[in-house]
Amino acid sequence: xxxxxxxxxxxxxxxxxxxxxxxxxxxxxxxxxxxxxxxxxxxxxxxxxxxxxxxxxxxxxxxxxxxxxxxxxxxxxxxxxxxxxxxxxxxxxxxxxxxxxxxxxxxxxxxxxxxxxxxxxxxxxxxxxxxxxxxxxxxxxxxxxxxxxxxxxxxxxxxxxxxxxxxxxxxxxxxxxxxxxxxxxxxxxxxxxxxxxxxxxxxxxxxxxxxxxxxxxxxxxxxxxxxxxxxxxxxxxxxx
Amino acid sequence: xxxxxxxxxxxxxxxxxxxxxxxxxxxxxxxxxxxxxxxxxxxxxxxxxxxxxxxxxxxxxxxxxxxxxxxxxxxxxxxxxxxxxxxxxxxxxxxxxxxxxxxxxxxxxxxxxxxxxxxxxxxxxxxxxxxxxxxxxxxxxxxxxxxxxxxxxxxxxxxxxxxxxxxxxxxxxxxxxxxxxxxxxxxxxxxxxxxxxxxxxxxxxxxxxxxxxxxxxxxxxxxxxxxxxxxxxxxxxxxxxxxxxxxxxxxxxxxxxxxxxxxxxxxxxxxxxxxxxxxxxxxxxxxxxxxxxxxxxxxxxxxxxxxxxxxxxxxxxxxxxxxxxxxxxxxxxxxxxxxxxxxxxxxxxxxxxxxxxxxxxxxxxxxxxxxxxxxxxxxxxxxxxxxxxxxxxxx
Numbered sequence: 182x183x184x185x186x187x188x189x190x191x192x193x194x195x196x197x198x199x200x201x202x203x204x205x206x207x208x209x210x211x212x213x214x215x216x217x218x219x220x221x222x223x224x225x226x227x228x229x230x231x232x233x234x235x236x237x238x239x240x241x242x243x244x245x246x247x248x249x250x251x252x253x254x255x256x257x258x259x260x261x262x263x264x265x266x267x268x269x270x271x272x273x274x275x276x277x278x279x280x281x282x283x284x285x286x287x288x289x290x291x292x293x294x295x296x297x298x299x300x301x302x303x304x305x306x307x308x309x310x311x312x313x314x315x316x317x318x319x320x321x322x323x324x325x326x327x328x329x330x331x332x333x334x335x336x337x338x339x340x341x342x343x344x345x346x347x348x349x350x351x352x353x354x355x356x357x358x359x360x361x362x363x364x365x366x367x368x369x370x371x372x373x374x375x376x377x378x379x380x381x382x383x384x385x386x387x388x389x390x391x392x393x394x395x396x397x398x399x400x401x402x403x404x405x406x407x408x409x410x411x412x413x414x415x416x417x418x419x420x421x
Numbered sequence: 422x423x424x425x426x427x428x429x430x431x432x433x434x435x436x437x438x439x440x441x442x443x444x445x446x447x448x449x450x451x452x453x454x455x456x457x458x459x460x461x462x463x464x465x466x467x468x469x470x471x472x473x474x475x476x477x478x479x480x481x482x483x484x485x486x487x488x489x490x491x492x493x494x495x496x497x498x499x500x501x502x503x504x505x506x507x508x509x510x511x512x513x514x515x516x517x518x519x520x521x522x523x524x525x526x527x528x529x530x531x532x533x534x535x536x537x538x539x540x541x542x543x544x545x546x547x548x549x550x551x552x553x554x555x556x557x558x559x560x561x562x563x564x565x566x567x568x569x570x571x572x573x574x575x576x577x578x579x580x581x582x583x584x585x586x587x588x589x590x591x592x593x594x595x596x597x598x599x600x601x602x603x604x605x606x607x608x609x610x611x612x613x614x615x616x617x618x619x620x621x622x623x624x625x626x627x628x629x630x631x632x633x634x635x636x637x638x639x640x641x642x643x644x645x646x647x648x649x650x651x652x653x654x655x656x657x658x659x660x661x662x663x664x665x666x667x668x669x670x671x672x673x674x675x676x677x678x679x680x681x682x683x684x685x686x687x688x689x690x691x692x693x694x695x696x697x698x699x700x701x702x703x704x705x706x707x708x709x710x711x712x713x714x715x716x717x718x719x720x721x722x723x724x725x726x727x728x729x730x731x732x733x734x735x736x737x738x739x740x741x742x743x744x745x746x747x748x749x750x751x752x753x754x755x756x757x758x759x760x761x762x763x764x765x766x767x768x769x770x771x772x773x774x775x776x777x778x779x780x781x782x783x784x785x786x787x788x789x790x791x792x793x794x795x796x797x798x799x800x801x802x803x804x805x806x807x808x809x810x811x812x813x814x815x816x
Contacts, residue, residue: 248684251625253694383605384632392632394639397605406555407609409562411574 195266199284275307300362310339332358425465430478433730436679459492461744467498489523501532506543513564525769532600565594591782612640621657655721680729720766
């Protein structure tokens with residue numbers, strides 16, 4: 182049994198929220214989840230720092246990043262914060278039976294390896310409970326693609342949920358699941374030795390992205406070819 | 422330090438007049454641009470390769486060989502030659518021929534290109550883009566250095582006793598730059614061979630590619646070609662110059678705003694965040710000097726000056742201003758800054774000197790035709806007649 186090396190360092194929780202009105206119910210839901218996660222961690226002796234990445238104020242920059250590939254300053258700052266996150270809370274309003282375009286646009290510009298095995302709570306709000314499956318049917322697949330680690334309980338709030346204690350219970354359940362994954366440091370356990378087996382981009386935004394010569398595996402097939410090697414083992418040229 | 426221009430040869434509607442030039446007109450204008458660059462004393466003219474409208478240069482070799490006949494001093498290059506979808510045998514032969522016709526005023530920049538459908542058009546698979554680029558260059562490198570090549574790989578038919586003709590001018594291959602902005606393996610290949618590495622530093626935030634350039638420099642040293650500081654680095658850039666900065670912004674804005682490549686980003690934001698320089702000669706000079714501050718001493722700076730439907734008269738004026746007001750100052754300033762021991766970009770003359778010293782360069786002359794169109798292992802009079810061909814096994 183090894184000690185959790187992170188014990189004593191605050192847990193960095195990043196809440197990405199795509200709510201647009203002020204106050205936004207999506208932001209309210211996100212804040213409630215963050216509060217519950219923080220409370221549970223504190224009860225277990227861990228401090229938490231919550232950083233909220235509010236997408237609405239940088240909607241223009243997000244759209245520009247989509248079409249120019251390169252993020253502007255605010256978007257880059259948001260990506261940097263997410264790269265450092267120990268856990269994520271992501272929340273979006275449901276529009277036209279799906280996650281908001283703003284939310285999806287932001288997720289689309291993230292590096293594929295930015296949040297690998299990062300424990301994540303998925304949450305959405307909607308004007309009607311008919312949209313309840315959006316979290317499981319759209320967000321879960323999206324975060325599976327990113328190899329994030331969504332907790333089992335999805336959170337969804339339609340207007341009637343705001344008056345029901347069941348929402349509070351579900352928030353507690355999702356928060357408990359998230360804290361369990363964070364406290365067990367599941368991400369490190371999953372990626373410590375297998376990080377290189379995921380696809381990465383040189384000098385990308387992921388915390389562990391290769392940035393210099395020391396980070397590169399020169400024994401790969403492609404690197405062998407780059408150093409003049411044949412693309413497959415060459416037979417003895419003498420024909421022997 | 423070399424300064425030049427590079428063009429992707431796009432044809433675009435002029436947003437001010439609504440007029441779109443024909444292919445015929447653009448082809449002639451590309452030639453005029455190259456001639457003008459030569460006249461004003463720029464060092465390099467490089468042309469892209471594209472196989473789809475609205476781009477016109479599908480055959481940079483054809484255009485450049487014409488340009489070679491009309492120019493005196495300028496080095497001709499490519500930006501880029503598609504190393505993925507061109508057969509390396511064709512590249513070896515066509516560019517060696519061009520090198521002869523241009524009397525050595527030729528190098529080339531190879532790259533993977535950025536147009537997905539090009540791969541299937543030429544029978545290739547984009548999913549194999551990186552290994553294809555690596556293998557094809559490995560072969561090209563040998564075809565230009567070995568009179569007779571026995572070779573087999575994954576992407577084209579094996580070669581048995583093959584000689585790429587003509588042999589390079591003075592038996593010195595054109596210098597090669599590897600253009601890449603994201604692939605660390607390409608930077609590694611450039612470093613392995615001691616070739617140049619070109620980061621097309623436009624369309625991205627300032628210094629975005631520094632980690633890749635640094636990687637190349639460090640590996641260049643690792644492979645024993647010189648120190649990291651001596652590695653051969655080229656950078657792209659984009660300029661629009663007018664006598665005063667407000668005129669530059671006013672004149673360039675409609676062309677910038679109508680060009681989809683910039684994604685609707687405001688011009689001022691783009692100027693601040695990326696290497697694009699729009700302004701007076703002094704402003705362009707100052708911005709370009711920051712490239713050296715960020716990337717270290719480098720050997721080649723190429724500017725794009727003809728993107729997005731800019732009328733030919735204005736393009737020629739840009740080249741005039743570059744040649745008369747911007748580049749002379751940059752040349753002087755950067756020479757002054759350059760660390761001792763940092764070399765210039767290789768040229769045909771410098772490569773000949775490096776290979777032969779004061780001796781006469783080799784001039785291969787073929788043996789007598791044997792009647793079968795195949796000369797075998799010793800095609801040239803100065804080859805060892807006893808050298809055996811080894812044939813790849815059939816499987």
